[in-house]
Amino acid sequence: MPTLTIDGHTVHADHGQFLLAACRSAGIQIPTLCDHPAVEPYGGCRLCVVDVTRPEWNGWCKMVVACLFPVEDGIVVHTASTRVIEVRKVVLDLLLARCPDTPLVRDLAARHGILATSYVRNQQPTDCILCGLCTRICDRMGMSAIGSVDRGAGREIATPFREPPAACIGCLACAEICPTGFIRYESGTARRKIWDKDFDMLRCPRCGRSHITVAQADFFAGRGGVPRSYFEICDVCKRKDLAVAATRLACATETPAR
Amino acid sequence: MRIESRQQFDTAVAAARDTRLSKGREVWVCCGTGCLANGSKAVAQAFDDRIREDGLQASLGLYHKTTGCHGFCERGPLVVIQPEGLLYTRVRVSDVPEILDRTVRNGEVIPRLLYKDPATRQSYAKYDEIPFYKHQIRVSMRNIGRIDPEDLDDALAHGAYAGLAKALFQMTPDQVIAEIEASGLRGRGGAGFVTARKWKACRKARGDRKFVLCNGDEGDPGAFKDRSIMEGDPHGVLEGMIIGAYAIGAHEGYLYVRDEYPLAVVNVQKAIEAARERGLLGTNILGTGFAFDLRISRGGGAFVCGESSALMRSIEGRTGEPRAKYVHASDKGLFDLPTNLNNVETWADVGAIIVNGGAWFAGWGTERSKGTKAFSLVGKVKNTGLIELPMGTTLRHILYDIGGGMLKDRPFKAVQTGGPSGGCLPADKLDLPVDYEILSENGSMMGSGGMIVMDDRTCMVDVARYFLKFLSEESCGKCVPCREGLKQMLLIFDDIVSGRGKTGDVERIERLCQGMQLGSLCELGKSAPNPVLSTLRYFRAEYEAHVGRKACPAGMCRDLTAYEIVQESCTGCHQCPKVCPTEAISGGAKMKHVIDQAKCISCGACFDVCPEDCIRFFPRAEAKEAAHANADH
Ligand SMILES: Cc1cc2nc3c(=O)[nH]c(=O)nc-3n(C[C@H](O)[C@H](O)[C@H](O)COP(=O)(O)O)c2cc1C
Ligand code: SF4
Ligand code: FES
Numbered sequence: 064m065p066t067l068t069i070d071g072h073t074v075h076a077d078h079g080q081f082l083l084a085a086c087r088s089a090g091i092q093i094p095t096l097c098d099h100p101a102v103e104p105y106g107g108c109r110l111c112v113v114d115v116t117r118p119e120w121n122g123w124c125k126m127v128v129a130c131l132f133p134v135e136d137g138i139v140v141h142t143a144s145t146r147v148i149e150v151r152k153v154v155l156d157l158l159l160a161r162c163p164d165t166p167l168v169r170d171l172a173a174r175h176g177i178l179a180t181s182y183v184r185n186q187q188p189t190d191c192i193l194c195g196l197c198t199r200i201c202d203r204m205g206m207s208a209i210g211s212v213d214r215g216a217g218r219e220i221a222t223p224f225r226e227p228p229a230a231c232i233g234c235l236a237c238a239e240i241c242p243t244g245f246i247r248y249e250s251g252t253a254r255r256k257i258w259d260k261d262f263d264m265l266r267c268p269r270c271g272r273s274h275i276t277v278a279q280a281d282f283f284a285g286r287g288g289v290p291r292s293y294f295e296i297c298d299v300c301k302r303k304d305l306a307v308a309a310t311r312l313a314c315a316t317e318t319p320a321r
Numbered sequence: 322m323r324i325e326s327r328q329q330f331d332t333a334v335a336a337a338r339d340t341r342l343s344k345g346r347e348v349w350v351c352c353g354t355g356c357l358a359n360g361s362k363a364v365a366q367a368f369d370d371r372i373r374e375d376g377l378q379a380s381l382g383l384y385h386k387t388t389g390c391h392g393f394c395e396r397g398p399l400v401v402i403q404p405e406g407l408l409y410t411r412v413r414v415s416d417v418p419e420i421l422d423r424t425v426r427n428g429e430v431i432p433r434l435l436y437k438d439p440a441t442r443q444s445y446a447k448y449d450e451i452p453f454y455k456h457q458i459r460v461s462m463r464n465i466g467r468i469d470p471e472d473l474d475d476a477l478a479h480g481a482y483a484g485l486a487k488a489l490f491q492m493t494p495d496q497v498i499a500e501i502e503a504s505g506l507r508g509r510g511g512a513g514f515v516t517a518r519k520w521k522a523c524r525k526a527r528g529d530r531k532f533v534l535c536n537g538d539e540g541d542p543g544a545f546k547d548r549s550i551m552e553g554d555p556h557g558v559l560e561g562m563i564i565g566a567y568a569i570g571a572h573e574g575y576l577y578v579r580d581e582y583p584l585a586v587v588n589v590q591k592a593i594e595a596a597r598e599r600g601l602l603g604t605n606i607l608g609t610g611f612a613f614d615l616r617i618s619r620g621g622g623a624f625v626c627g628e629s630s631a632l633m634r635s636i637e638g639r640t641g642e643p644r645a646k647y648v649h650a651s652d653k654g655l656f657d658l659p660t661n662l663n664n665v666e667t668w669a670d671v672g673a674i675i676v677n678g679g680a681w682f683a684g685w686g687t688e689r690s691k692g693t694k695a696f697s698l699v700g701k702v703k704n705t706g707l708i709e710l711p712m713g714t715t716l717r718h719i720l721y722d723i724g725g726g727m728l729k730d731r732p733f734k735a736v737q738t739g740g741p742s743g744g745c746l747p748a749d750k751l752d753l754p755v756d757y758e759i760l761s762e763n764g765s766m767m768g769s770g771g772m773i774v775m776d777d778r779t780c781m782v783d784v785a786r787y788f789l790k791f792l793s794e795e796s797c798g799k800c801v802p803c804r805e806g807l808k809q810m811l812l813i814f815d816d817i818v819s820g821r822g823k824t825g826d827v828e829r830i831e832r833l834c835q836g837m838q839l840g841s842l843c844e845l846g847k848s849a850p851n852p853v854l855s856t857l858r859y860f861r862a863e864y865e866a867h868v869g870r871k872a873c874p875a876g877m878c879r880d881l882t883a884y885e886i887v888q889e890s891c892t893g894c895h896q897c898p899k900v901c902p903t904e905a906i907s908g909g910a911k912m913k914h915v916i917d918q919a920k921c922i923s924c925g926a927c928f929d930v931c932p933e934d935c936i937r938f939f940p941r942a943e944a945k946e947a948a949h950a951n952a953d954h
Binding site: 154 | 623625640644645647648793794795796797798799800801802804805806807808809812829832833835836837839840841842
């Protein structure tokens, strides 16, 4: 079990664990914007930088991102050294220039003492911080309907050829994981619209609630193993069914005892 | 026929030497990309036609072929006549009959076609007496320009695959690694990582499936060493990779070549096929049972795809984007399997090191940088081109003895080394020996060996801005410091060069540089501040002049510069009005010329053309002040 020192505390971590998790389990807060338990770490926002050193390095430190750095036995970690704080401030200052009106960014920047950007404010303010959570969750779902296009400052999240994405099933995972609410969608009882693509909703045969898109049900059923009808019933009704079954089971087991 | 034993290899080489090395004369026509652009294909064809018509091949024992690039592209098309080693430059189709008649038949030299040194006006007959070549020592480029890259037998006749044969028949993988270690070879693609150490780590890594990769992305603008090697001696690269695969225990490899290098792709592909056919590649190589095969992977051409983790993603068919490298590629690289990546030039050195021994290679260079290194020398020197020199050569020697000194004998200002994220070194650093650490300690880097020479008509702020612009366009945009940092940095520079610089700009730049160096994900963002920091280190006064006085000391930033004609020295030669694009210069022939400041766009065309040096530039701010003062009177 790797043992490390984080800001003076001795911490026992699991093998293969990332430093961010080890820090958090030790109760040390590190700001992040692109990390999420549902997807693989990415290392894009660079807010989780920390200094890592070893006693035998004679004071030399390397700066790493905690979300991607696998814990090593014997390392000494400084999560709030002067230069770590400075890098975080530069990053937030830059993000604030990009997203001057985004509450999440403004709050985080303000907590680091930055109330206004010292750089040039974006002429077309956006809420997209390019954390890549949406594209990663979409990849994770197996759709890869959206991706990033263009390089450098022109980078954007977009659909292929900027057309309604063929692979999209309207699951809303991207919109739900987006930390700033940048990804817009409309969802009603009959129709749903995201990424400019329209979807028909599926009504639960039990309760009549529109809970998923027809495309979702088709996709899940297409993966095989489970009949389509299973996906047509909404989660609430499924849970109800489960509860009923459980009660029945409980009664059944209780009966002979009586 | 497949070669399946040491003896068969020796027989094949002897046979190749017999047919490919002529006892009579040889005519080599350069068909590298540079010479092709200058029309060398037609020249080669003309030789072909004439030689066939006249039956010269038989009567004179003449052997003729096309070769890869000699590195002296600006003089192309180049033709070399052996065994004399004559070099003819700027050869045209109409010169072909004369060359065949006078030189090939009668051994006469044609003075008109010889290279003439622009500095001394001296003509040189022999290839290796020309200053540009005389000082060079070619290891990675040993066979470029000497072999027909499409002819495996020609390569064999010139020593190709001798290193492979030695490694497979006489050495264990550990001995191969030990030899590379003794050579001191370090990566030629940028970071200068010790090659043997990388190989060792990959050899040790667990797993049966390992990869050997070659980085032929060469994204640095203006660089062409890897292209020339792949085009001119693809077998040298293959040989290195097969030896590396043997040492590491890999059986699969990829050569990543940028799509903009069609001739490299074609020549490498042909070489792979030819090598496979002869049993130098594929299963049971040279009959030893060792198997290794190679495929070409064509890169989309983004600069960042040359970065190792991005390159591997790109070969996997995913977006070529860097990822964190806290786990080494030697453990988890391509497809998360143990992988060893080297640059084209690094691979090309390997065969020669195995043949001649590590000590031979380590005989050149400095304590920490051994062997020879290819450089592309461009910019304001008389001779530009691709050269290979021992490490530790001084910058001065490169610029003045090989480069022939400054173009138009203007004063030297700086040399930019290491590609877009390298740095600029001023005149007092010219005696520095070229060595990985020495260049880094002085704020520049070896990079892939680019060298851009700049004269006094260069604004160092603008130079930094140029590289920033390139990098900002090539940043993948994945991480915040690089994507947003480069964008903001460029905005500050745009302000500075156009006279909108503010106090504190330099400090803001420095803060951004630090944030990018420490915070960026990959080496692109981490090293992007180099051009800025090195120019700040050596030319800070220029930044201060731009910001404080709104003046460009080099007179290159148009928004800050005005021109005037010094009336006392103007001879009325009437050259400047002819080049002025806005007709801002008045005065007929034999009359004093005057620039109309309202029309002048500060392009500097008149300055460059004036034979009397009587055009002066000065800060535009002063011109405005003067105008104000005049108006007040
Ligand atoms: C942005 C970027 C671009 C790079 N481009 C190249 C390239 O075009 N060719 C190359 O050989 N190495 C390039 N490198 C360096 C590679 O990442 C890697 O270090 C090298 O290919 C390893 O080979 P070597 O040890 O033989 O030098 C680049 C690195 C970065 C960060
Ligand atoms: S440093 Fe630049 S090129 Fe490298 S990952 Fe970050 S944005 Fe991409
Ligand atoms: S959370 Fe680690 S880089 Fe974003």
